[in-house]
């Protein structure tokens with residue numbers, strides 16, 4: 002009891018009203034010795050009781066503080082019962098007390114519904130708040146301390162407490178608190194005490210957390226830096242490999258970091274190519290290059306495409322690819338050609354003077370190609386590209402080229418760039434000037450380069466133009482991280498993955514960075530089986546697009562290019578229109594096809610059949626029973642008078658997809674806020690009377706409900722209807 006004694010001894014002078022000096026240290030000796038007027042045990046007992054009481058109050062306070070809403074409400078409801086008896090004793094006018102209920106209820110509803118948009122939560126709280134003056138008024142008149150009132154009060158209070166405690170808002174809040182606690186434990190373990198979890202979202206492979214780190218005294222850039230060790234620490238605590246935890250600074254808030262955790266292995270499945278796996282949509286017509294970027298693979302993080310834009314509204318985008326041997330370069334080029342040759346307004350040419358793979362596999366799909374040792378042809382292709390740039394620029398005055406099948410984008414792929422422009426290339430000097438011209442002037446003229454080299458240094462590229470003028474940079478698996486600096490300086494600071502270590506053991510990984518430095522890493526679709534790819538190329542056939550005839554006529558040797566490379570049987574009689582370009586009409590405009598090129602005509606015919614089939618696939622099958630004219634007139638009448646119809650009649654009218662979809666989508670977006678009729682009219686894009694009819698039909702189908710009438714009417718999805726129990730599912 003040393004503590005109690007010390008406590009008692011120090012406090013005694015004040016309790017006895019004496020001065021500290023006299024009672025404690027000096028003054029007249031006490032009857033009980035030690036300067037105390039009472040036995041020491043008496044102090045101990047009195048003070049211990051006080052301490053117990055204080056400890057009890059403190060403990061109770063702590064207990065309530067743990068769950069202030071539920072425990073506070075329970076305490077309040079308990080205290081309210083005797084308060085009723087006090088009211089009875091005071092005897093105020095019960096009606097006056099009860100009159101407080103409506104304004105209290107109104108303010109409780111407005112305040113809570115605005116904040117949480119939960120009918121259940123607001124209803125429970127409003128009923129509880131309104132019941133307080135109601136109870137006091139009741140008790141003022143009838144008294145509280147009698148058995149029937151006690152039973153009634155206890156059960157009503159228990160009901161109110163349960164409704165509040167199990168409302169969706171509190172359930173959600175408890176779940177969030179549990180998550181926050183989990184994060185706090187994790188944060189303490191990795192040295193991020195005082196950080197705060199802001200949000201936790203499920204992603205395709207795991208979860209993504211946003212953490213407020215302002216109170217930690219650390220900077221987001223510091224924590225997101227690869228060497229910070231935070232990712233490794235988190236991964237260790239979550240028992241995951243380090244690369245499955247990614248940390249980045251929030252782009253919009255310097256005090257927040259984003260932690261993406263992959264709980265599922267992103268590389269567990271193969272990324273097959275739809276054209277080989279049989280999942281490609283058959284019969285679809287070729288699209289335009291303007292319809293969207295080329296797809297090379299999959300970003301396993303998001304499930305999004307690993308896309309590459311070679312031409313869009315901004316013009317052409319050159320591509321600079323760095324890929325050491327065995328890293329999957331050929332496979333990536335296979336994807337590039339497969340995608341580009343599937344566009345109706347792109348012509349692909351290939352230069353692969355080292356290994357000749359592009360010519361050997363894709364020869365018939367390419368408009369021109371240079372294979373092993375064909376340096377002259379390589380120079381010729383590059384020179385043609387230069388003429389196309391000059392002539393298109395002359396015709397357009399430097400405006401961005403508008404691709405079409407008769408004026409296509411020219412995409413030139415060069416594999417092993419060092420063989421063409423590198424220091425040791427036999428054609429280095431001539432090729433360098435031609436490649437530089439394409440890199441510098443090809444963008445607006447629709448002439449685009451994609452060059453691949455094993456390294457990104459000038460000995461391999463021969464020129465700095467790929468670094469300066471290629472918007473797209475692609476890095477495959479590299480042997481040293483430093484190699485990435487040659488292609489994408491600052492990659493580490495930008496948070497891009499290290500392609501030396503990224504997804505170890507996985508083939509075909511690629512980092513794709515666009516002109517805005519937006520990057521995506523993922524896996525290239527597997528087109529590594531060259532036999533299968535060759536068969537695919539055979540099915541794809543010759544390009545349908547052809548160069549402008551006037552320009553084609555200016556390209557030396559362009560009309561004869563297929564004679565050099567293809568077997569005699571495959572050479573179309575008469576070459577490819579005038580100088581190998583598109584044939585022209587009498588008014589001088591291009592047909593977009595060379596009538597003497599049998600392969601192009603075959604290809605075009607196949608495409609036309611495919612397009613017709615694609616358009617016919619969605620046509621409904623003719624009904625088994627014909628519909629009479631009278632039935633049609635009756636159906637038209639029923640739809641036009643839906644507002645006045647019997648609900649049973651409306652329920653029998655099917656709502657077409659193009660009407661139902663925009664209405665239901667808008668109402669789902671709005672949730673409990675609902676939408677006005679004019680907003681739904683705008684969403685459907687039909688006249689007001691037509692949409693009003695369909696709204697009446699949808700209402701009778703039970704898909705939507707409406708509150709109010711005419712212009713003031715507000716529409717809701719069934720589950721969001723105000724006051725409807727179905728709104729329970731709504732998540733604030």
Ligand SMILES: Nc1ncnc2c1ncn2[C@@H]1O[C@H](COP(=O)(O)OP(=O)(O)OP(=O)(O)O)[C@@H](O)[C@H]1O
Nearest residue numbers: 325326327328329330331332508509525526527529
């Ligand atoms: N996207 C991919 N999916 C699955 N496997 C791949 C992928 N890309 C490459 N591979 C594997 O890696 C091997 C090498 O790929 P590829 O031939 O494309 O490399 P490369 O860089 O062209 O090699 P080299 O320079 O020696 O010709 C392939 O045979 C295949 O097994």
